[in-house]
Amino acid sequence: MSDLLPVDTVLAHVLAAAVTLPDPQRVPLLEALGFVLAQPVVSSIDVPPADNSAMDGYALRAEDASAPLTVSQRIPAGHPALPLAGATAARIFTGAMIPPGADTVVMQEDCSEVNGKVSFSSAVHRHQNIRLRGQDVRSGETILQPGRVLRPQDLGLLASVGCSDVDVYRPLRVAMLSTGDELVEPGEHSLREGAIYNSNRYTLAGLLRGLHMEPVDYGIIPDSPEATAEALTEAAQNADCVITTGGVSVGEEDHVKNQVERLGCLDLWKLAIKPGKPLAFGRIADTPFIGLPGNPSSVFVTFCLIARPFLMKRQGVDEPAVPSLQARASFTVSKAGRRQEYLRVTVEATSDGLRATRYANQSSGVLRSVSASNALAIIPAGRTVAEGERVDVLLLDLLV
Ligand code: AMP
């Protein structure tokens, strides 16, 4: 395919090819952060398991509240309650069980206790300040569905129903290959003439780790057909997906595309986005392959737009999409070209809503444009944007 493909077409194709790996594993709840849930979780208990007090105060029958009541028992949280004796009140604390027979809690600020008798200074409404059994979770209810990336609050919810471990998908192993004769690893103190430091390796490893995946690093691959083929073959045997950077355009020093076509198949390339036109997707043997561009900003953008949802779906995630917001542009775009643009911008909250300011140099080789920004502003192909107009923005914190 030589025509430029719109990002949605590419994404739909790539997602259709994303098969989730079938081997879940059980991990302790404390270690499950960021993993993808592989099985539904059904609660076997009500949460809370009993009616309990939402306040420190006194539990009583609402109908008894008009006269001072003898304090007949004291119920701290975590201790059993006796049935409430007739026309009495129980001293009670937040989280403590409501004694059988009581239907109301009056908070202590509205009570005065003198010589073992308590009276109430405010109007008393039946059922007030009682947290009902099962108001959070009901026994038999499915609390979490598979395909969800576990967040801290999900771990808390799982713990609240008594789960101590969960079934999750194992982290994807993703092979990373940085192609280019010009690349040198940081740490080498002087750059030989013509060389640059390999930055894509670090961006990519970070992006993968952020998704709780396991990068398998194949380092720098020289620009030769043999070295490219050898590294691709080995990577495909040892990983659940292979990702390369660079070497995917049409120059005679670009070997990735040809070698993937030789070793497997290539489904598509040439994405109608800026930055990031050359992007390859295919397979080497049975292992999916994604060839990202070489330019560092393009790597970031194409990873977030295409590789991320593919990998997340392969990892078992149900909803890899990220919602966009709208912000007012503090810049103009005279006319976007044939490719949808992803401008690196900083989105700030103002009294007038969100505002997006564009990083000055949007060249695909300028990695600082990504580092200095917190969002990508989406400018559809051919669109003109006037200052103050609304544009869609994707927050980077939701993507990485
Ligand atoms: P290519 O697609 O291989 O022609 O690469 C496009 C541009 O990205 C060239 O300027 C490369 O030097 C640069 N580039 C490729 N790979 C990397 C990398 N790993 N780190 C930094 N820059 C890179």
Ligand code: MG
């Ligand atoms: Mg290259």
